[in-house]
Amino acid sequence: MSLESLYQDIIIDHYKNPRGRGLLQSPLGTAFHVNPTCGDEVNVQVATDAQGGLQIGYEGTGCSISQASASVLYELVQGLPASDAEKIRQAFVELMHSQGHAEPDEEVLGDGVAFVGVAKYPARIKCALLPWMAFQDAEIQGGLMPIADTIQG
């Protein structure tokens, strides 16, 4: 397992240049998640725009994986309807549980496909999932979670 396959350039790029980082003015839901094993933190907020698209705010401190994952989350779901975002979230969770054997669909996961190598490192999967778990909680809190899938992931 080479370092490059875990830390693909895309991940390092999102880590060093996080997209859309920052908090929202009036979030509908906010969830602060920590990884108690290592102290990584991420705060994810959700709201909707006039067209019903998701607005994402986030902040955090932590390793490249957790912070890049938050940035990718932003990039992937910002502006989407919650139901579309939910499909992406589920695809990302699935990818993380694939033990590195998946062939992720770049159509769905965009830069998220770069996390495929993370799935081989059980201790880092939690890092990658951290913002996505917070996102899910924030949606539930904000009443934005598509009903049928509230317990997945």
Add this chain to the structure above:
Amino acid sequence: MSLESLYQDIIIDHYKNPRGRGLLQSPLGTAFHVNPTCGDEVNVQVATDAQGGLQIGYEGTGCSISQASASVLYELVQGLPASDAEKIRQAFVELMHSQGHAEPDEEVLGDGVAFVGVAKYPARIKCALLPWMAFQDAEIQGGLMPIADTIQG
């Protein structure tokens, strides 16, 4: 190790025909000891007669070893000055810690020598010592313990 060497006839005899069993009218000290592993119980009382000799009362329930030991205790120390009794008590304790290698002095220990085989069975040593520990406590309680040796055994 034959059963006979553990349960010498003398022990069985004391068990079936305990000497001096019963409680005192006005004890100076009383100690109730149990072996919490098995529930053996013995209650030992001490007083002194007009000549300053020890008076022993006892009762109990338990295995042949613990009950015979109480009977032998009675036989050995009844009527003796506390200081002489203390020498016997110490000799008995020492015998029990000899792991069966001692050649006990019948002059001192009388029927107590029959317990030499018990010393090879760690779990039974506690049974044999039970009345002697209670005796020591009863003496301390009754203020009859020869000073120098109150912590032995």
Add this chain to the structure above:
Amino acid sequence: MSGIDVARIRADFPILKRTVRENKPLVYLDSGATSQKPFSVLDAEREFYETSNAAAHRGAHQLAEEATEAYESARAKIARFVGASPENIVFTKNATESLNLAAYAFSNATALASQGASVDPRFELKPGDSVVVTEMEHHANLVPWQEVCAKTGATLKWIPLTDDGRLDMSGLPDLIDSATKVVSVVHQSNILGTINPVAEIMDMAHAVGAVGVVDGCQSVPHMPVDVREIGADLLAWSGHKMLGPTGIGLLYGTAEILDSMPPFLTGGSMISTVEMERSTYAAAPAKFEAGVPMVAQAVGLGAAVDYLVNLGMQEVAEHELAMTEYSLKAITDLPGVRIIGPLDARNRGSAISFVVDGIHPHDVGQVLDNLGIAVRVGHHCAWPTCRRFAVPATTRISPYIYNDFRDIDAVAEGIVEAQRFFKVAP
């Protein structure tokens, strides 16, 4: 005799080849105290230490990942074994800790509430409330509740026993009432062998809103136990009685109850966030597993579960029943010997306590020991049960999968030998 092949099983247990007391082959009939361990359990533990030892849930390096995986997959096996999910299984050091964990939920909640904290009211005890146990509890399921009562002012009550060693259910509707906050009952008595109708009792507990606890120490190793059938909120048992290593115990809890209980042992790995002045806690089961856990023991216990699953718990239970029937007959056939506990094999396990007229149970045990037969003597940590049956102690055989009828024959001969030796032959 039954679906399991005792001779083949015995070959898996190295200790059964040893001799005791001057070359007597070992007849081990003390599995109620602790069972012996097969090679596969010893091998699994050792292999873990030799290849993957690290602190589980505490590192990101490869060994730590492997240790975490080993630990969690053991949890999953154990969960499956009792029909639960992994999140419902808490690792403890023994069943005693598991039962204390349950009991401390009540005293801790009560103390926290006294300082104004908001706690789940089911766990808050006050004078007038009651805790219900039975008169056949092991000390591990009695003393912790005595302590809870001493700390909160609640009252301890118990279900009495019938003369044949069963629960006297007649008074139950009065005993379990609206004041009852917890009902904690042994599934299979370690001293009497009785198997109790725990599902029924749990239903009665739930009907009055009480928390229901079952002590499964002697049932889980000996019969198929499914937490969904028992219906307990909490089920405690030990690893060392089911072929596993020493130093590991289990507590099953429903998600709902584990969530609402305050933590017990606190420290590392059970927290969510920690500041100097306050902490928040992880979700169960982590909430109840403070400190570096007994990873190697969990791995060994996982192998023990594999061993039992491989035999089949139904087959184990049939063997248990066959041993029970055979032993009951062998012992009742002996003049001057009295069984303390049920005389029929229905709803009864193979642990059998008895007393021999004229010989103290200790002395009976000693004679058997001298013949190479390991049994337990004493009050078996169920002293009040001894009192109930007016015996100071008993001698107890408790067979397991590696015992067969010949072992019971040896006991019967040993008892006769004891009667001869102590000259009480009837």
Add this chain to the structure above:
Amino acid sequence: MSGIDVARIRADFPILKRTVRENKPLVYLDSGATSQKPFSVLDAEREFYETSNAAAHRGAHQLAEEATEAYESARAKIARFVGASPENIVFTKNATESLNLAAYAFSNATALASQGASVDPRFELKPGDSVVVTEMEHHANLVPWQEVCAKTGATLKWIPLTDDGRLDMSGLPDLIDSATKVVSVVHQSNILGTINPVAEIMDMAHAVGAVGVVDGCQSVPHMPVDVREIGADLLAWSGHKMLGPTGIGLLYGTAEILDSMPPFLTGGSMISTVEMERSTYAAAPAKFEAGVPMVAQAVGLGAAVDYLVNLGMQEVAEHELAMTEYSLKAITDLPGVRIIGPLDARNRGSAISFVVDGIHPHDVGQVLDNLGIAVRVGHHCAWPTCRRFAVPATTRISPYIYNDFRDIDAVAEGIVEAQRFFKVAP
């Protein structure tokens, strides 16, 4: 480098022969989390299971006698190792349980007193009383005291830290005052490496009548520790960090303090008498060892003590010092790397935490892991200490007797490699 022969020692540890991450030889530098185990420990445990396994203190047959003897002679070895008597040593499952046992003495005594029981007043807490810890405690010596305060209304106070990672002793005379009921301090910090003047602090505790507790998790495995010199009433540590098995911890207590503490876990083997309504308790250490104990683990730990005694704890401490000096220099020599904790080796252990500018500690650890080097990353269960030094986490090396300078060189090279990979080379 020091009086111990690392190459010879390494041959005793089977796991050190394995490779990780595609054939990299394992460099294990996470002994602060848990140590590896030599053959002699694994053999001792296995031999116990294969020859003498039985429930200690619970039977009269030969195996039970042997198990009891094995368990108690392990206790005696461990007692000798820290200058104590066997009666002063309580076996627990880990240091976390030991520290909880200490903390629960206070909350239990307070609860019992609230119901009118008479308890030793030293353990009874009320609002206004204080509990003093430090800002460098492991969660295991912090959260239990937070819980005690939450249950009793007492106030938690702490000794702050200086910027170089030492205790700021200047305010101590004000902090430890007549309201102080307990002072609990880590001997050697697992995150900073600092060795604290515990004897001095225990004296101050005793001067105000407070109970003094020391967390010896990181000191007992690494240097000679004598309870008589430390002067603590209670000393807690773990077996798994000193070559012993998982699943066993220790609590040393003075006879006087153990006698006056109420019991913690209750159940079998810790009682004197039991009736349905009340029980009396055995003398320590039995009073604190409820349930079937971790006998095999005690035996393994006894072998671990033999191993360390054989090396010589003075020699172990010298090796520790040599490793500390070498590592401090190797790490401080690297540009862009900052040590969190004391920079001089005086009163400092070999566990060294550091941060690398521009790379998160997790990522540093991952690069090292990929090179086969096992280190720990995160807050090391000392989250408030991280906050004090304004770092979210650190990367930590924690060597032991099987590590040498080459392992440290590997870490230094790995850090440079991480800087190159993450393009932050200064």
